[in-house]
Amino acid sequence: MTSACEATTRALPGAAVIELSGEVDGSAAAVLTDAYERAVTAGADSHDTVVLDFAAVDYINSTGIALIVSVLARARAERRKVVASGLSPHYREIFDITRLSDFIELFPDLDRAVSQLTHPAA
């Protein structure tokens, strides 16, 4: 199935950033898995944290939630922390009711997530 989800990745000191856009649904499985792989293996850094940025995502459904659960499970198994940024109020609510926000720290936007991760004392 063609996916309406795109992902770009970049590496920061200690963190891998995955910027998602479009629709996060079941068809995004390969996009998300490939992006995760690319992000955590880029550069020499161990990437203890993975940032999922949803600022350009306009739709997440239950199968997309399942993909996010799978990414979180893999990251936890690899002892990586996952944080998220840019969720709309509606999808923040969904992260709350599914309890994803118990395991994924939420930031209003990518800048604040990056700032917190690269300057934790600030």
Added chain:
Amino acid sequence: MTQVTPRSLDTFTLASEPGNERLALARVAGTVKDLGLSDARLERLKTAVAEATMNAIEHGNGNRPEIPVEVEVTQDGDEVVVAITDQGGRIHPDTDEHEAPDLVRKLDGDQSPRGWGLFLIRNMVDAMDVTTDGQRHTIWLTMRTGGAAHDERM
């Protein structure tokens, strides 16, 4: 007490093809936009409609495009009701799936990462009912309008 007659606002069908839930979501959102739902409650209804339509397409009609999913939007007093019907009868795995999603168990690999659909629907709308009449399986999503007086978790 004044009896208010339910008013049908829209009725349409969709081919049972994955992705068509987006069409249902957009059309229902357009139909109810002036009924007084807050932005947050409209977003919840849209998610519930999308999830219920996905279930109808996939579980009810088996992704067979020639079997339509029927959608009807009705206003009944201060409630908007969206009825989504497929031809799956009682064979509706997701509806019959009683095990609530448990994120901890999913993360531990003890439960499939999937299975969030009905959970989301139940948490998004004020009421969810399911009826089966022969092959016709209908999920009824009810949202009260004038949301400021009701549950606003945002």
